Amino acid sequence: MLIVQKYGGTSVGSIERIQAVAKRVEKAVMRGDRVVVVVSAMSGETNKLIDMATQVSKTPAAREMDMLLSSGERVTCALTAIALKELGLEAVALTGRQAGIVTDSTHTKARIEEIPSEPVTKHINEGKIVVVAGFQGATRNGEVTTLGRGGSDLTAVAIAGAIKADLCEIYTDVDGVYTTDPRVEEKARKLDRVSYDEMLELASLGAKVLQNRSVELAKKLQVKVVTRSSFNENEGTLITSEEECMEKPIVSGIALDKNQARCSLIGVADRPGIAAEIFETLASMAINVDMIVQTVGQDGKTNMDFTVPSTELEQAKRALGGFGEATGKQGFDDQVCKVSIVGVGMKSHSGVAARMFSSLAKENINILMISTSEIKISVVIARKYGELAVRILHAAYELDK
């Protein structure tokens, strides 16, 4: 198999850990696999560099930040290659630019424009293990860029797509994707498989294994991704296309997001474009509106409820103040949370939502808002019931089985 293995900051956080990574790569090579390794900077290193830059300037230039931040991955990239050679393996370290990663010029959050396969495959064809510095690329003019948060995962997925790898393994300090947060429900179970779409819903809902940007790219390039731990030999979770997820359980996972506040507008003026005005105003202030539900109100007027991050509630209040009477009676509640069930099986099963509502009702948990999509049902409830709701639903959908 041709495999891309990506190791995160804690996995290369010390000399000993880098040596452990080399041993793991050696194992794959001994199995007969050809391996490309993508590494993050040592954990804490990027923050240290950011800290130094902000000591120098509150608003450090993005272009220079990229030159600064890209240095961390070069260190681990070189050290990992050296560790592999020490084991007697053929290895070559490549910077993002040397690996052919061409990005646009949006410094500190550049987008990958192109990855020709040749810079990496030429070394693979020579029998070498290729080690690539994650998180970084270069513009066509040779300007150094970085890819923003989760950039090393993106590097790994993009390279896996470019060289048509059989698998992209993302090594972190957790075993994979769980049915829910194990700190909330100790019966939470690791999923063997999850579809790209389910992963997208779970990720945006707080499962922090892999950022949506990387999942989206994996889906687009049809890269099979496994997230697993570099600290043990456990199997991990395969993220792949829906067709490959044979079992299709009704519900794959339950996500809890406690950073939610509810804004209620009761009796919104009945004129075209009022919704657009409201949400464009919020967007222009960079307030992230999440769930939006609209219901019919009295006298032809409508009611509108939506959620924003708790931390942005005060801003949202100010923004809505400008609308005067047009938004009707305004209500705000920052003591809410969002609980979501996610699963591709929902599409073909009836009664999934009903079971969710009745399970919560049995425990007298009042539902404040409901929003549904093809593979997800989210409810907003009082924050104090968040963890309880997760445990109730985890049992209701038999996720511990």
Place this chain on the structure above:
Amino acid sequence: MLIVQKYGGTSVGSIERIQAVAKRVEKAVMRGDRVVVVVSAMSGETNKLIDMATQVSKTPAAREMDMLLSSGERVTCALTAIALKELGLEAVALTGRQAGIVTDSTHTKARIEEIPSEPVTKHINEGKIVVVAGFQGATRNGEVTTLGRGGSDLTAVAIAGAIKADLCEIYTDVDGVYTTDPRVEEKARKLDRVSYDEMLELASLGAKVLQNRSVELAKKLQVKVVTRSSFNENEGTLITSEEECMEKPIVSGIALDKNQARCSLIGVADRPGIAAEIFETLASMAINVDMIVQTVGQDGKTNMDFTVPSTELEQAKRALGGFGEATGKQGFDDQVCKVSIVGVGMKSHSGVAARMFSSLAKENINILMISTSEIKISVVIARKYGELAVRILHAAYELDK
């Protein structure tokens, strides 16, 4: 004026120091100068990286070492540019490769092959301060290389030559070039000017301000170099062509090298090529032979004395053992040192050597070996008299005046 300013590791050793560098650059800009800044890695950083690599492998690959080591200068380069921008100045950070520094592929001690002026001058012409990461370059194929010890000085001198700068200022933690080591002779005086050739002799003899490689390049490219401290406003020492050194003092400085051991071969076999055989054998074992003197011996045989670093004496003994009777009677002395006087004025003054010998004789210091060149006279004496000899000669040539 168009100035290249190079700041060493201690000069950029902390956030505060980097901010001080930015202020110094600002001063030059306020004077109306256009400035290119070359920076080393933070002091200690390169050693930290080397230490990590040697923890991973006793023989880390040179190519990967270069990727590793070049990261340190990228950090200070980016931070310095950020600090300059924070002062409201226009600045741009360039890696060695971006600055156009093309080297051969001798990793860890690459030689500069070419520096086109355009990559740097295009930014200067836009009114920007250019900050260049020292010590590094890239091959024509985009492989990262480093220039070896003193590499950042070399970067500065080479860029100064490429862009035809009026001056190359090398900032370190010492004030400039002294008549001798101030720790040995407290009356040692900083030189205002010194010629390239004098500097070459002083540097190889232990004055550690600027490596010979950089002085040689400065001489070749006719770059005027000033070495000065970044910790004060003192004037520093101008290193320039002999023609520019108007005063031409008889002796400019006195150097002491205590890492010397003497090997004496008395009655070397009188056959052609024996000297070549001896020194080729030593060279093949990477033993650095310094002074060599040969005198006529008895019976047509010759005597040969030479010095090697004390640390390499045992190796030299083993090497010479292989020659059997051919090298005659062998004697070794590792309790010697070399004292040298250097000055372009010697060329046109007679009696310079005589004054040296008589001054030492007056204090009963026995001379074991003598070697002379156009602008230098070196003597080997017992090590215990080294410091005394420096002080005697410092006074004899009135260097404290």
